[in-house]
Amino acid sequence: MARPPSPSSCPLAGKKIVVAGAGIAGLAFAISLQHFWNEDLGSYPEITLYEREEKEPGRGREGYSLSIRGDSRSGGVQALQKMGVLEKLLDVSITGRGGERGSFGFWDPNWKRIVEIRLEKPRDLPASGMRIARWQLRRVLTESVAAHTEIVWGVACLEVLPSSDTKIRVRLSDGKEEDCDFLVAADGASSKLRASVRPADILHFAGAVSIGASSRFPGAPPVPVNEDWGMVFNRTGTALFVSPVDDRSALWNLSYIADSPRDPQRQPLSPEQTAQILQEAKERGKSFKEPFQTLVDNTDVSTLNIFNANDKQPFPHGKQNGVPNGIVFIGDSNHAVSPFAGNGANMALMDAFDLAECLCGQPSIEQAVNVYDKRSMPRCSATVKMSHFTIGLVHSTGLRGLFYRAMLGLAGVILSVLSWRKRR
Numbered sequence: 012m013a014r015p016p017s018p019s020s021c022p023l024a025g026k027k028i029v030v031a032g033a034g035i036a037g038l039a040f041a042i043s044l045q046h047f048w049n050e051d052l053g054s055y056p057e058i059t060l061y062e063r064e065e066k067e068p069g070r071g072r073e074g075y076s077l078s079i080r081g082d083s084r085s086g087g088v089q090a091l092q093k094m095g096v097l098e099k100l101l102d103v104s105i106t107g108r109g110g111e112r113g114s115f116g117f118w119d120p121n122w123k124r125i126v127e128i129r130l131e132k133p134r135d136l137p138a139s140g141m142r143i144a145r146w147q148l149r150r151v152l153t154e155s156v157a158a159h160t161e162i163v164w165g166v167a168c169l170e171v172l173p174s175s176d177t178k179i180r181v182r183l184s185d186g187k188e189e190d191c192d193f194l195v196a197a198d199g200a201s202s203k204l205r206a207s208v209r210p211a212d213i214l215h216f217a218g219a220v221s222i223g224a225s226s227r228f229p230g231a232p233p234v235p236v237n238e239d240w241g242m243v244f245n246r247t248g249t250a251l252f253v254s255p256v257d258d259r260s261a262l263w264n265l266s267y268i269a270d271s272p273r274d275p276q277r278q279p280l281s282p283e284q285t286a287q288i289l290q291e292a293k294e295r296g297k298s299f300k301e302p303f304q305t306l307v308d309n310t311d312v313s314t315l316n317i318f319n320a321n322d323k324q325p326f327p328h329g330k331q332n333g334v335p336n337g338i339v340f341i342g343d344s345n346h347a348v349s350p351f352a353g354n355g356a357n358m359a360l361m362d363a364f365d366l367a368e369c370l371c372g373q374p375s376i377e378q379a380v381n382v383y384d385k386r387s388m389p390r391c392s393a394t395v396k397m398s399h400f401t402i403g404l405v406h407s408t409g410l411r412g413l414f415y416r417a418m419l420g421l422a423g424v425i426l427s428v429l430s431w432r433k434r435r
């Protein structure tokens with residue numbers, strides 16, 4: 012396995028690290044540090060992950076699936092491979108061991124593929140990407156965290172408290188306070204720790220509202236959502252994203268453009284609220300043909316919600332940016348993106364891996380964080396920009412819609428010709 016250049020000892024050797032959040036970024040950081048550590052770096056740090064959720068990952072609320080990709084913009088597959096967990100994840104993914112089952116693309120209103128995108132498999136990887144249920148990703152990551160790393164479930168990190176210059180003090184939801192030498196904030200898009208050190212750095216509405224859920228079936232989900240995922244492009248201003256989640260369930264997400272954000276509707280919802288939201292989904296989505304109605308009719312109501320597409324630009328670390336030394340924000344806590352980016356989990360994985368590599372390869376924490384910021388910031392800004400373009404594209408109407416439809420059609424033709432020539 013490739014190791015970073017090792018200084019004689021690491022600035023984190025023997026130190027106490029707190030990670031806020033055992034989500035994708037937090038767990039991946041713990042695994043990446045395990046991967047990079049070697050005896051030359053000194054004694055392994057004491058690491059505690061605090062996770063707000065009571066239970067270890069299970070189907071429940073995490074009823075959606077994610078695309079993890081291996082292209083140069085995403086790099087999630089490469090990060091997982093270097094962490095040593097890729098094979099286990101491919102085994103439980105929707106797309107299978109070689110990533111060959113199903114593909115991403117755009118459908119026309121009759122569910123005919125306009126364009127199908129199958130990424131080229133990079134030479135050193137078993138798959139170019141995978142589609143995987145989020146709970147499966149978290150389960151495998153949780154199981155891959157070494158036994159000597161503690162995960163405390165059901166305890167949230169609430170704020171960073173003033174403390175000495177050398178220690179960081181965190182207030183916890185169980186009433187205690189925890190001192191540490193290094194704090195990794197991986198507590199998601201609505202990060203409480205970000206609010207405590209950069210209160211003005213809030214989420215911004217990206218212009219679309221989504222109604223979404225996963226649907227459960229007694230057998231396989233309806234074709235084509237049993238295998239393929241992507242957008243139905245119908246130029247009405249309402250977009251539909253669908254994807255398999257596992258062999259019995261599929262995700263649907265109906266979105267529309269709005270001038271201002273809407274009050275989110277989250278679980279637990281009353282039977283009346285549930286009925287109203289499902290009715291609204293059917294009404295707004297009446298231009299979508301089957302299997303859309305079947306998906307809505309088979310909704311697992313415990314996963315139904317209405318949410319706004321929110322995001323924010325990344326920020327660099329250090330006192331000059333309002334972040335006390337020794338605290339690093341990774342994943343959505345730093346640069347939340349909406350699902351339209353399709354890249355937030357990839358960035359969370361890359362952040363985690365890069366931060367661990369920098370911490371093990373640089374002589375001081377400040378230098379490590381500087382190098383880390385230079386790697387993370389550009390890809391995050393590019394993803395936020397790209398996601399705004401995607402929101403415009405999938406909700407386009409009129410002439411603009413016609414233009415994008417023609418471009419997608421052209422892309423579809425070019426990709427089919429290229430894939431035909433490769434098969435010959």
Ligand SMILES: Cc1cc2nc3c(=O)[nH]c(=O)nc-3n(C[C@H](O)[C@H](O)[C@H](O)COP(=O)(O)OP(=O)(O)OC[C@H]3O[C@@H](n4cnc5c(N)ncnc54)[C@H](O)[C@@H]3O)c2cc1C
Pocket residue numbers: 031032033034035036037061062063064075076077078079166167168169197198199200202203204341342343344348349350353354355356357358359
């Ligand atoms: C419907 C949908 C589809 C998506 N599709 C894709 C996709 O296809 N590809 C992709 O790359 N990305 C996708 N994303 C985005 C991706 O899920 C996120 O970007 C990713 O989960 C971010 O990882 P994270 O670890 O930073 O945050 P999270 O995964 O949100 O993890 C944060 C963790 O911290 C915990 N927590 C929160 N507050 C606290 C606290 N105060 N103290 C302690 N713990 C706390 C949370 O419970 C959670 O476990 C999608 C998102 C959605 C909603």
